[in-house]
Amino acid sequence: MKPSRARTFRLDVDLDDSIDMIAKKERLSVNQVANKAFRRYVEWDKAPTNRGLVSVPSILLVKLMAGQTEEKAHDLGRWAGRELFLPNIKAGYPTLSLERVEKMLRMLGEYGGRFTFDHTIDAGKHIITLGQNMGRNWSIYYAGAMEAVFEGFLGKQFNETISDNICVIEFEM
């Protein structure tokens, strides 16, 4: 169990009532609801690596990407990996490493809502899996982004497998 500390907060009545209601609906304690909100706020919403991202309905991204060719989706992913993903990691962690790429991908997966992230290591082989449900072109986009990150900056040669819902990257360390 993580070490914890007790704190007392004074809240507006409407806010306090709303938190009570959420806790009841989700069958959690008020403490659990509050902790979840605080963790998200300090770990993600205010993180320098996350500045400037915007929320959109996933259906909009599905429709916007569905009209692209596979080549365009791939190029857009490469561009995003090079121009957006890597500089954002550097904003939080000036030295680039596999661990930091992994941490960023894990947080993007957890809080960004666009993909799930998994990383396994088997006999020196790393397998990174991005699962998503926004169509094949998004898998191709992520493959392009991973190419920019792993080949372009970490210098890793890797194999990729793309399906409608998954982009898998395999490489040796």
Add this chain to the structure above:
Amino acid sequence: MDVDAALEKMAMDGGESVNAVAGRALRRLVEWDRLAEKAGLVLVSPLTLGRLMDSQTLEQARALGEVTATDVWKPIILSHYGEVTISSVLESIELISRYMGRFDFHYATEESRRVVTIRHSKGAKWSAFYAGAGKTLFSSLGLNTEASETEELVSLEFEKPSSEEKGT
């Protein structure tokens, strides 16, 4: 991450109390995170989004706005507020403006005219998108809505809804 220490540091950096930071985090959860989850909102870089929108025609952008209003916002407003009315639609647009970070929102009333302005500064295609979404939402309330678009903003104009006269 030590959440308590991070809250304290954030409070110290911002010259405010831990209570104020915690209150903001909790208000965000209550006002926005649950709505965002229901609406299936995801995070994306505005530059990636801009490149994707650039590849659409004006009419495709407008149609995307209409689809988003019909398939996402109307059902979510209904689910969140229990009814789709002028006030729940306006409140949702205000929340979207505050938390989605895509546009500024203004609602002006003068005599019998009502004007909703969405200022985004992202070009004609986003204006077409917001015009499509806004017209779809307000027209579904029975309001005869006229949209005017520039590269910077969209104005949606309609007559005072009868619900205002009834005081609802």
